[in-house]
Amino acid sequence: MSLNVGVIGAGRIGKLHVDNLRLVPEIQVKSVSDIVVDHLELWAKDKQIKVLTSDYRQILNDHEIDAVFICSPTNTHAGMIMEAAAAGKHIFCEKPVSFSLKETEAALSAAEKAKVKLQVGFNRRFDPNFRKIRSLVQDGAVGAPHVLRITSRDPQPPGVDYIKTSGGLFMDMMIHDFDMARYIMGSEVVEVSAYGAVLVDPSIGEAGDIDTAIVSLKFANGALGVIDNSRQAVYGYDQRLEVFGSKGAAQAENNRPTNVEVSTAESVSKDKPLHFFLERYTQAYIDEVSEFAEAILYDKPVVCSGFDGLQAQRIAKAAKQSLETGAPVLLDQVSRQAAI
Amino acid sequence: MSLNVGVIGAGRIGKLHVDNLRLVPEIQVKSVSDIVVDHLELWAKDKQIKVLTSDYRQILNDHEIDAVFICSPTNTHAGMIMEAAAAGKHIFCEKPVSFSLKETEAALSAAEKAKVKLQVGFNRRFDPNFRKIRSLVQDGAVGAPHVLRITSRDPQPPGVDYIKTSGGLFMDMMIHDFDMARYIMGSEVVEVSAYGAVLVDPSIGEAGDIDTAIVSLKFANGALGVIDNSRQAVYGYDQRLEVFGSKGAAQAENNRPTNVEVSTAESVSKDKPLHFFLERYTQAYIDEVSEFAEAILYDKPVVCSGFDGLQAQRIAKAAKQSLETGAPVLLDQVSRQAAI
Amino acid sequence: MSLNVGVIGAGRIGKLHVDNLRLVPEIQVKSVSDIVVDHLELWAKDKQIKVLTSDYRQILNDHEIDAVFICSPTNTHAGMIMEAAAAGKHIFCEKPVSFSLKETEAALSAAEKAKVKLQVGFNRRFDPNFRKIRSLVQDGAVGAPHVLRITSRDPQPPGVDYIKTSGGLFMDMMIHDFDMARYIMGSEVVEVSAYGAVLVDPSIGEAGDIDTAIVSLKFANGALGVIDNSRQAVYGYDQRLEVFGSKGAAQAENNRPTNVEVSTAESVSKDKPLHFFLERYTQAYIDEVSEFAEAILYDKPVVCSGFDGLQAQRIAKAAKQSLETGAPVLLDQVSRQAAI
Amino acid sequence: MSLNVGVIGAGRIGKLHVDNLRLVPEIQVKSVSDIVVDHLELWAKDKQIKVLTSDYRQILNDHEIDAVFICSPTNTHAGMIMEAAAAGKHIFCEKPVSFSLKETEAALSAAEKAKVKLQVGFNRRFDPNFRKIRSLVQDGAVGAPHVLRITSRDPQPPGVDYIKTSGGLFMDMMIHDFDMARYIMGSEVVEVSAYGAVLVDPSIGEAGDIDTAIVSLKFANGALGVIDNSRQAVYGYDQRLEVFGSKGAAQAENNRPTNVEVSTAESVSKDKPLHFFLERYTQAYIDEVSEFAEAILYDKPVVCSGFDGLQAQRIAKAAKQSLETGAPVLLDQVSRQAAI
Numbered sequence A, B, C, D: 001m002s003l004n005v006g007v008i009g010a011g012r013i014g015k016l017h018v019d020n021l022r023l024v025p026e027i028q029v030k031s032v033s034d035i036v037v038d039h040l041e042l043w044a045k046d047k048q049i050k051v052l053t054s055d056y057r058q059i060l061n062d063h064e065i066d067a068v069f070i071c072s073p074t075n076t077h078a079g080m081i082m083e084a085a086a087a088g089k090h091i092f093c094e095k096p097v098s099f100s101l102k103e104t105e106a107a108l109s110a111a112e113k114a115k116v117k118l119q120v121g122f123n124r125r126f127d128p129n130f131r132k133i134r135s136l137v138q139d140g141a142v143g144a145p146h147v148l149r150i151t152s153r154d155p156q157p158p159g160v161d162y163i164k165t166s167g168g169l170f171m172d173m174m175i176h177d178f179d180m181a182r183y184i185m186g187s188e189v190v191e192v193s194a195y196g197a198v199l200v201d202p203s204i205g206e207a208g209d210i211d212t213a214i215v216s217l218k219f220a221n222g223a224l225g226v227i228d229n230s231r232q233a234v235y236g237y238d239q240r241l242e243v244f245g246s247k248g249a250a251q252a253e254n255n256r257p258t259n260v261e262v263s264t265a266e267s268v269s270k271d272k273p274l275h276f277f278l279e280r281y282t283q284a285y286i287d288e289v290s291e292f293a294e295a296i297l298y299d300k301p302v303v304c305s306g307f308d309g310l311q312a313q314r315i316a317k318a319a320k321q322s323l324e325t326g327a328p329v330l331l332d333q334v335s336r337q338a339a340i
Helices: A012-021 A038-046 A056-060 A076-086 A101-114 A128-138 A160-165 A174-185 A202-206 A282-297 A306-325 A331-339 B013-023 B038-046 B055-059 B074-086 B103-114 B128-137 B160-167 B174-185 B200-208 B281-299 B304-323 B331-339 C012-021 C038-046 C056-060 C074-086 C101-113 C128-138 C160-165 C174-185 C203-208 C282-297 C306-325 C331-339 D012-021 D038-044 D057-058 D074-086 D101-114 D128-138 D160-164 D175-187 D201-208 D284-298 D306-325 D333-340
Strands: A003-008 A027-033 A051-053 A067-070 A091-092 A116-119 A146-151 A189-197 A212-219 A224-230 A237-247 A248-253 A260-266 A268-270 B004-010 B027-033 B051-053 B067-070 B088-094 B118-120 B145-153 B189-197 B212-219 B225-230 B238-245 B250-252 B260-264 B268-270 C001-009 C025-031 C051-053 C066-072 C090-093 C119-120 C145-153 C187-195 C213-217 C222-228 C238-245 C246-252 C261-264 C268-270 D003-008 D027-033 D051-053 D065-068 D090-093 D118-120 D145-153 D190-195 D210-221 D225-229 D240-243 D248-252 D261-264 D269-270
Touching: A003 A012, A003 A056, A003 A282, A012 A027, A012 A067, A012 A282, A027 A056, A027 C038, A038 A051, A038 D248, A051 A056, A056 A076, A056 C213, A056 D128, A067 A076, A067 A282, A076 A091, A076 A101, A076 D090, A091 A282, A101 A306, A116 A128, A116 A282, A116 A306, A128 A174, A128 A237, A128 C090, A146 A174, A146 A212, A146 B004, A146 B145, A146 B212, A146 B225, A160 A202, A174 A189, A174 A224, A174 A306, A189 A306, A189 A331, A189 B189, A189 B212, A189 B225, A202 B189, A212 A306, A212 B189, A212 B225, A212 C128, A212 D210, A224 B189, A224 B212, A224 B225, A237 C056, A260 C128, A268 B128, A306 A331, B004 B055, B004 B281, B013 B027, B013 B281, B027 B055, B051 C213, B055 B074, B055 D190, B067 B281, B074 B088, B074 B103, B074 D065, B088 B281, B103 B304, B118 B304, B118 D248, B128 B174, B128 B238, B145 B174, B174 B189, B174 B212, B174 B225, B174 B304, B189 B304, B189 B331, B225 D051, B238 C222, B281 D118, B304 B331, B304 D003, C001 C012, C001 C056, C001 C282, C012 C066, C012 D284, C025 C056, C038 C051, C051 C056, C056 C074, C066 C074, C066 C282, C074 C090, C074 C101, C090 C282, C119 C282, C119 C306, C119 D210, C128 C174, C128 C238, C128 C246, C145 C174, C145 C213, C145 D145, C145 D210, C145 D225, C174 C187, C174 C213, C174 C222, C174 C238, C174 C306, C187 C306, C187 C331, C187 D190, C187 D210, C187 D225, C203 D128, C213 C306, C213 D145, C213 D190, C213 D210, C213 D225, C222 D145, C222 D190, C222 D210, C222 D225, C306 C331, D003 D012, D003 D284, D012 D065, D012 D248, D012 D284, D027 D057, D038 D051, D051 D057, D057 D074, D065 D074, D065 D248, D065 D284, D074 D090, D074 D101, D101 D284, D101 D306, D118 D284, D118 D306, D128 D240, D145 D175, D145 D210, D160 D201, D175 D190, D175 D210, D175 D225, D175 D240, D190 D306, D190 D333, D210 D240, D210 D306, D306 D333
Parallel strands: A003 A027, A003 A067, A027 A051, A067 A091, A091 A116, A146 A224, B004 B027, B004 B067, B027 B051, B067 B088, B088 B118, B145 B225, C001 C025, C001 C066, C025 C051, C066 C090, C090 C119, C145 C222, D003 D027, D003 D065, D027 D051, D065 D090, D090 D118, D145 D225
Antiparallel strands: A146 A237, A189 A212, A212 A224, A237 A248, A248 C261, A260 A268, A260 C246, A268 D269, B145 B238, B189 B212, B212 B225, B238 B250, B250 D261, B260 B268, B260 D248, B268 C268, C145 C238, C187 C213, C213 C222, C238 C246, C261 C268, D145 D240, D190 D210, D210 D225, D240 D248, D261 D269
């Protein structure tokens, strides 16, 4: 059994997926599309890509293609999901699915009708630390979960140009943590309350966004949670998580390049955390495509579904609304508004 | 130079102070009062207490007494501060100063007019871990502070009878963390937003209180913070803190009885945290009375003033109001209401 | 530029090298030989091996082959090195090069004359933790090295049949640590003093070997060192190292599957170390073949030379002699004996 | 019940014991002697010492005195033990008991005949980390012990004048670790093999001593051990220990002033170890005198007996002999020599 895959969008994340897909024995990356492809020819040859095209529809129309990876800009995701579903292709879509709940719902509905797999790219679900914590929660090792704490800080902010089209901190960055919250707790978020600030770079504020945030969560099972984000941790990518419950707690620390400890007259020091997501989530990125292949080949549920993508987006939207109104927001309200 | 001290209230904390005061060379504990004293006679003799009385005014009227420790129930604190101030005694008062901001303000005003020292018993300010973090913040080692995270969990809840008269989780338990927030950040809290839940014990809910809470904070300097509390961490007293800023982060871990690590076929394990506040803050309790003595003898400012007590109380009140209304509360509003 | 490689010996380590060689873009594994090959056909096809043969000389005679991996039993290594050198092939040889210093010296001499690269398979030199410590020592971060401590314990002993042909604990197991000692300290071992015991399994003693050992080392630079080995650590593969010097110390801890810490009423625990060498040194095994390829393609020195193999073997021999005589042994003496 | 204590020798350690004895409710420090006492008068008054004398016999002849602390130079210990025993006083003697096994044996014999308690000042036995490891070994938590590793490094060397009269590194410094080895393993040392070097300061070598050493041990139960010492660890007092056995391992880390971790763009660092023995063993020094009092008052065995002192001394002597001869030394041989 084997899968022919086409990748739509060959930016940083698209190229990363190509590299990782090539590590999965069952997968051949047959085709890659991007708006401009001239600069990609050597790269594509080196990666043994058979088809390099500026028209993603060429991929969708290729009956040899089993699955597509949608790695183009966010505003194209929903439309492409619908087209790919119509073409009967299984779909891996980068996060977020869209900036509009309505669009996302339409895309999900299309995939469902077409009975194709749809996996959303929340890569952190595949990190061994977080997976272990999820297992501990599911196995009851910490009892009924009471409190979730997530810290997620990037080593440096993206450029302001990126910020402007990113959908904002909640949709672009904390959306990973919203998904993680649901993944770990096994319970839906029912209310959010957001605090935000511009402390890292005033130009982020001028672009209408925030760079620092704390969001409190209420879960359907009664538990509480809190996520803090910063666009800039000078010591590196800070990705920690803790769940506390009736029978105990489980916490995940940062990963570091080595575990060497150095003691001198000045200090006792160890490595800083792995620099950023490419270093920290190297294996998780591989595992998410490898398990996507498994889901298709053995008809298993995907680890991160379209619904998971929708819910994370909904929480992000609620957080944004809470920040704007200065009051907690019920997820149900966001849901209803989106339905309009 | 030496100080004669009287202790008002010989419950658990009063007795603890007596033991610690006896370790300070400059201090003699001359007198102890409590409502009922019969059962205290042997104890007092053993501690070389000269005067054991059921009338605290006997202490206040004793012109040999330089300072009093108010360790009686909270509803008596403010009145006793005023009486002690009128008698010219320096005052150490357990937290909280009162349940009413108006009463607290009156008590502070009395102490100020009488020009006596007034120290409030936020013992955690004297913990070496937290003191080091405060120093790091003040020295600029973490740059401008952006985010504060405090976790504070008791090993087990007090009895429901205690809960009923405690003033509630925010006033009884999280008040320590509110004080810590101001102490670490060196900036006033201007807004709070509280989430609470009853997850540990339904009878706490029936008593009108919560046992689990997450409170978000906005500081005057623009920074954000979050505190989580639980009345029950089965693994022991969980007291951690982290401050994150433009130049880095500093975090304090739990203290443990030993640092021994045991590796077996089953697991790699270490000691649980020190069980509760008596174990964790042993030295902090000693240092708070020793530095109180220094403040009097060398006319230095106290480490934790009456105003500090007032502010913590104000934040606790705001948190309670936020929980009740489901909306963030500005500290200024609480302040104004209290003035009425 | 690219390299055709042949692998001699398709046991566990030979197969591992095949998998890792296939990850190196510049390398094609063209041929594999083993004494019996019938059971390897499916495997070889799956790995896209063109030539599968029971005659290793077929590989040596293939002029397309640039380099060979010698993964056959130890008693065949030296002879094959000489044949491969004569055939002008670059050589990667598993450790130990042989059980006889004379044979090893002859093999080294043959490779040198033939001007082929010879790398010995001390994979731990490529572990990121140990590499970092070596760099720290070389950069002077710990000053002049004074004391080296290495702990190296296997999760469980091999079968007694293996033990009998293994060359003994010093030649089979501690030889890795002898190499590590030279690698880290950048100085030759001049004297060893060995203590050994049978504490894990009496049948190991009956086979004439020990299962527990402590060996002290003197280095040419005046520093001291100690290595402890056990054939059985029930908690997993224990691989730690510390170097202490005039300006400080650097220590490497074990690696673990995750860094999750779990706190319950019973204990605070974390993962056991990665189980054994395949898990712990996964990346090191990849890097040693990838850097071997680089050494050939860019004519760079190999990270672990034939001389390194010889020296480790010499120290192992000295340790064995020390154990037998109950007295310290000078390396020079071993060297001289070997020359006879 | 209470004890009157006299302290012989008011140098650093004598004064430390006075302070700690004053913390034990059952003890009064009645008398202190030293060769010269003029400079001690204010100090003695402040400590409420009734008798300050330059003649230690005044203490021995005082029938109110129950126990003496011998804190004078080592060459006076054995004689004073004999005199104190003859006077019927319980005895706490600083380590080492003497530089001569014969003298030590005579002193022990005198104490035994007089039926007085004799405790030797190996304070580290009272350290909570090491006590926990001892308990784990005794309770079988690590199974049969196989390997013991002790690291013990001072922050800086004493002056050369001190070195000259210290008895050498083994008798002055590593003697603590020899005692610890017996304490942890619950088994006698039967053979030692010593390596030593002068790496810290050439003037230590010129004084006939070493400053760096590694000593391997064989125990009566078949287990092996190793101790490394250095007179100078620039990062502070390094006191670690690990025992490894058939069911697992237990290791004790250094203690630090705080557990705060600081992450910046440069590094992730924590506190250096507590600086030296006064900081690291503060509580152990208190507990050793408090438990000595208990042993007398309740007629319990002392935690560290005269025999323990003798054995540590014997191992130190064997280590010295091994260093001088370059060969392992059996303890039995040392014992026999001493009997001559």
